[in-house]
Amino acid sequence: MIKAVIFDLDGTLYRGKTPLPGAAETLDALRGRGVKALFLTNAATMGRAEVAAKLNGMGLRAKKEDVYCGAYLLARYIAQNHKGNPVYVVGEKGIFDELKEMGITTVEEGAGVVAVGLDRRFTYDKLAKAHLALKRGAVFLASNTDATFPVEGGELPGAGGMVAAIEKVSGKRPHVTGKPNPYVMELIEKEHGLKKQEIMVVGDRLETDIAFARNCGVKSALVLSGASKKEDIRENGMRPDYVFGSVAELISAVLP
């Protein structure tokens, strides 16, 4: 009995700024059957409130509390594990907003944590600052290591590019707080009073969404509306429980 569906966003419910067909209807139908819809994205450029606003702006009803985005997960992890340590951020507004909301200080020098997400103003200076902090013993965290992210008509470089640059120069490996790390599943189970067997993960990327579900031991559905194609399943060896053309097929197949 599925009580909650965790949706990936880009490539699953929308692409760039355009909702995918059937997304709004699927959310409404789930809720009509008493199934909770939660939202999980590795994207770290926006905070929870902004992601919820973006979803609502597309006609996809979402509450801030039901959004788990890369920026929030980074900040939440730091608040739980490295509270009191000033943070050097390579990233955008979302990470700064979430850290501020949790009362965590950001600094340019003397950081105890280096937190990395997608940064579309990434520079040599930022690389140098991150490197210096890590050399002095700072903890290295990353929202995700996604190589690219989808936009209308193509893709753009993702946070993985920044993480790889810092990893290369520092010789250190980051702890990743986003998918496929199971960290967020513990939060979701606790905050929403759910058990693993009551949860399904729906996403478009085998190596993050489906790997995440497998790492957590929950059911998964791959939608072919985004990154991964049907033929990737065999090559990748990552088997989802269900494969759908899009989220529109979810209701009849999974919740009869």
Ligand SMILES: [Mg+2]
């Ligand atoms: Mg996706």
